[in-house]
Amino acid sequence: QVQLVQSGVEVEKPGASVKVSCKFSSNTFSTFGVSWVRQAPGQGLEWMGWISGDNGRTKYAQKFQGRVTLSTDTSTTTGYMELRSLRSDDTAVYYCAREYCDRNSCFGGDYWGQGTLVTVSS
């Protein structure tokens, strides 16, 4: 059974950074990778990017390029998403998902974490 367990609620001030973790329970970490998707209040799902669990190759949505860094720790099969220069409109629930991507495209998450609420407020 594949399970993804995310870190807890975060409250940050504007301009700060946040780092959310996503722990894989299965040994498919290196075969797939981790993507990050967020949902702001009242909004839809928004894909932020993906990182390979094998070689650290990344794909970022242009909107977040330069402000988000995805990383992994293969020894603990954990993925991380760091978002910098936080603004109030970054307030959202952030989800990780197991996702397969090849060199040309990604195929969507199949197993998802429970979500992490990040609130940005002064």
Add this chain to the structure above:
Amino acid sequence: QSVLTQPPSVSAASGQKVTISCSGSSSNIGKNFVSWYQHLPGTAPKLLSYENTKRPSEIPDRFSGSKSGTSATLGITGLQTGDEADYYCGTWDSSLSTYVFGTGTKVTVL
């Protein structure tokens, strides 16, 4: 603003059928696989359909995905109160080099 357009809401009586459309373009649905997700805000999204028509083993056959040209459709038969949720289509956009989700559709069981 999403590049994939879905109706904001659909509804039907318990036991009936609904279909949810997802309209895209040649750079996304037209050339890449489509997935469908069920989502209750604040909970983990659930994959219902992938590679246009396939279904994870744990998903009942009441849910079915299809694709034609630059549009995709999710059908739900035998509607149940537990099906009330938001539904999203998703696919890769080759022009944007980004995975994109549809605008989302809220399903209500009357």
